[in-house]
Structures are given as C-alpha cells and as structure tokens.
Amino acid sequence: MLTKTLTALCTTVAITFSVTAAPTPKVTTLEIGAQAPDFSLEGTDGKTYTLNSFKDAKYLVTVFTCNHCPDAIAARGKINQFAKDYKDKGVEVVAISSASMDGVMLWENAFSKYDDDFESMKKVVKEYELVHPYLNDGEAPQEASQAYGAVATPHVFIFGPERKLLYQGQFDDGKRDPGPAKNSPAIDAMNEILAGKPVTKPTSRVFGCSTKWHWKSEMVAERTKEWEAKPVSVAPMDTELAKAIAKNDTNKLRLINLWSTTCGPCVAEFPMLVETYQRHSLRPFELITISIDDKEDAQSVTDFVVEQHLPLARWTEKSVKKEGRETNNFHFQGDDLEAFAKAIDPEWQGPIPYSILIAPGGEVVWRHTGELDEQELRNVIIDELAKVQKPKH
Template identity: 35%
Template structure:
C-alpha cells in the first residue's frame, strides 16, 4: 500500500520512473492490503487491524511540504467528517523521509516533513479498502466510498494524479549532489555606492526582496548568515530575491568575498563605499532601517 502511493508520486519525475518502478513496484489492484505498524500523532501505534471494525478504510498518503497536499487539506477534513458515522475510517500517512526533502522544496510551506512537524494535511491519492483488506480500485474518493458502502465496485478503476515526488530514504543522497551544485555556483562581490543602495531599497522588480546588511566584524551577522543563505535556497525559485550588502571597509573586500565564498552565498552580493556610513543612516531612513 505504501509503495503504491509513494511510487505514484514519482510519475511526474519521468526520468526516474523506469528505475523506481523496478525498485518500488506498485501494489496491484485487488491485492491484499499489507499490514503496517506506524506511530500516530497521538502517540499511539496503529496497525491495519486497528481499523478492522470499519466497513471502508481510506488511507491517504500526504505530507506537510507539498503545495498539492496542502490544497487538499480542507477536502480531506470534510471527507472525514461526512463519513465518520457511516463506518468509514480515514487514515493519513506521511511517507516521506524528511532527510530527503530539499531546501527548494520547503519554499512552499511553513513546516517540513519530520514526525514532530507532521499534521494531517491532504490527499494526493486515496486507497479504498473493503473490509477483507483488498484494494478494489483507486479513483474519485467519494464515489468509491459510496460504491463500497453499497457493496458495489467503484465506477472508475483509476484516475490520473499529480503532486510532489515521494521522498524515499535513498533520496537523501541527493543532498550531496545538491551541495556540490551549490559549491559550483559562482560567488561574486560587486561594489556599489549610495545611489546603488537607494536603487536596491526602492526595488523596481516584481520580486519580494530581502536585503541583508552585514560585516565580517559583526558577530551576530556572521552567526545568522548561514540561515539567510538557506532561506535564499528555499525561495529563490519563486518571486524572491536575496541581496547581501557588506558594510566592511572596501579595503577589506577580499576578506568579505572569502567569507561569502565559504558560505557558498551565490546571491547578489555588494560592498559599498562611502566616507561616513553613519551619515547615510541619518540622511536616508529607507537605508538606515537596514542597520
């Protein structure tokens, strides 16, 4: 059951489909529902037999980080409420290994896929089981439930699905590849002036712009910098732009660049030159608020 749902998500990853279809075969229609033993968010451990009293068991494989799953959350809650007193049990299972979720995939969510963060979200795919524990069909959930409650076969055998890829444990190796890609991205440090800073703050682009003013001599700046780099990696595929502005003396440009390279900060990086940097804080509140 888990393999089928997880494999289904990989359909949108065309290049990986052939290999993963061999390693993670889809559970065929009509196959017995395999048992499981999983810890619930309530601290209890559940198995397939925990739901033996249900006439129909709907198992939903979902997760926190996927926008598609999030979009179905309210529908899943309504489905559960509508069939709660009709002998239908709804179970949500989060199948992802949180170590395999990339930072760029966390740019659409307020939480990751760890057990601690897991809450019931929504369905990418539903499996409807009759009481003997067989998978009859996978399709429109409500129609399938109504048919099964009447002892009938669901009218549609299968439906197309969409959503995010399943984060198999072996995908954690991707993090190594991604880090290698980050390391290969060029890191530059350009010089700017007051007019340039004013243009950055004005932001004539259509993107949300995050400007971080920092310096190598600023302890808190150095401490928080890795987190800001992670934020950029999370959101840079969206309408988001991260810009760093070094307040180091321009004679220390090489030192600032070395720091940026060490952090693999491939964002737009600037160092600015002005005789009295504190004067601009007073004269231009728009820039001063970044200090």
C-alpha cells in the same frame, strides 16, 4: 537542458557505481481487490499504529502524503474535512508521510513552511488541526509506502470491511488549489461504496509530486555538489544602487539582510539565510545581503561570504544579470551611512542584523530587527509569495 543534464548524470552514476550501487527498487501500486498490507508506524501523537489499529472502521482511507508538496498542501484541508464529514458513516482516514528527508532537494520545499521530518509533521497537525492520525514512513526503507505502491503525494487508497482495495488514485482534481475542486474521484468512489454500488472508476491518475524515496539521495548529493561549485562574489554598493534595489522594480519578492562581520547575531543567522535562499529560489524570490562593515574590511567581508558560500541560484542568475548585476552580495562602502539608511528603509533605526521583505513595486511588507527566527521567516515568505505567484502544476 535540465533533462540532458539529468540524463548525463544518471549515465555517469550508473557507470561509476555499476558494481557497488544498489539497484533502485521497483515500486508497484496495489491492484484493485488486493489486501491492505500491514504496517507499524509512529504517529505524531506518540502512538504506534498498525493496520489493526483501525479494525473498528468499516472503511479505511489511507492517504500517502507529505509536508512539502504543494499538491499535498492544497489537499490537506480538504482531506481533513472529508475525514470529519465521513467519520459517522463508518469511514476512518489515516495519513502517512511517505517522504524521505534524504530524497528531498532543498528547493523542492519552495512552497512549504515545513520540512518533512517527524517534528515538522507535528507542526502540520497542530496548524491544520488534523482530526485523523498522521504517521511517519519517511525513514528508510519506507516499507509501507513501497508495499502500497504510493507513487505521488497525495495518493489515496480506499479499503472495504475486509480491507480489500476498492479505489486508488487522486483525491480530487484541484491540483495545487486549496479551494473546492471540480471533481473528486475519491469522494465519488466513497459515495458509491456507501450506497452499495460498484465503483465506476476504481482507479485514477495520481497527479502530484513524485514520492521522495530515500534512494534519491544520490541525486540530492549531486545537486549539492553543483551548488558548492558555483562562484561567490561580493560587489561594492553605493546609495544609488541601494535606492534601485529597495525600489524592487521586478516581479520578485526580495529579502534584504543588513549585517556585519563584527555582529554576533549576524554571523550566527547567515547559514540559515543561505538555506532560506536555496529553499525558495525556484520561485520569484531572492536574497540580497548588504554588509555595513568599514570599507577597509572589504576582504574580510568577501572571505566570510565565500566561506558561507552564497552564490546565485541558477533560477536567479538570469533575472539578476538582466538588472545589470553579477551578484546579490554587497558591501556598502560609502561615507554617508545616514543616506544609505534612508535609501534602503527610512524606518530602519540602525541596529543589525536588520531584515526587510520587499514586494514587487517596492512596498516593505515585513521588517525584523535582531536575529531571525527561521520558522517565522519561512511563514512570512510563503504567505507573501502566495500573493506574488500561485503554484503551477
């Protein structure tokens, strides 16, 4: 169904914009023996790097990567360790982020704590204590990524003393597992090069997320339109439904947010909650919002949620309907707020906004009173989802 939709979409776009749309550039990966293209890119340390910046290294390993891709995330620590292990052997590693923010759909960040903007790259460097430079090529026209022909993340290129390409392809076959891999074509190639031997396998397939080129923005815009066209609704909630939702008899990680239209911090954080739901909706994750406004304010609650536009994501619809619901937006309209509180979370003391993260089976694994910090929320969701679901390649 998705393939047919994308095919139809591409056909429509081609017909509609056949006169004005710029053609998609052809990206060709460097061939073995090719000279390393020069570049001029800003690093997270504030310095501008060119190919000449690495002139003192006998061998240069250029890795095109990004922040959001689970394959890149899994390889990040291993590539950093490789940089440490081989530095004294005349090998220098440089990582280049090839992802354009314009070409990344929000749900493609489902496995990442960070976006692909420059400031987030700095956070990655700090968290992983990267010992190698991390450069930004995410701004259009992504000249370095195109020049090298970086088709996926991570994509590794090894150059010799004269900056001729000796190897290009995957780093290892660990795919989305950050642990030791069975095979590492890049390390094997590097070892052969250091031993003065010909590289047995100078190329390998690059299994990973496709490079997010800036020209994919049209597809991102179409997906945004699809989201904006989805219906939004709010259903009444009673204590029994609250108990069932808190029990979380599903395989999903469930974020529940208690709020009110009269609560400033609740209103302020709501757009971020909508984005958080979109971001992680590809995985077994859902957001359930529950207003505790007076029942006479039902229309105001509905109007607000519609204005903020919080529908069911297409990956969530089936599971929600299987539970007998049509929405994940609710308005508690009962008279016994004390009973409702005990049903949702006995530890809730009453202030709003109040958010809890419930693991499959009903265990509350995280609680937060007051306005949410977006980065903290992302971190805990990613950590808890890792316990629920391992990424599949």
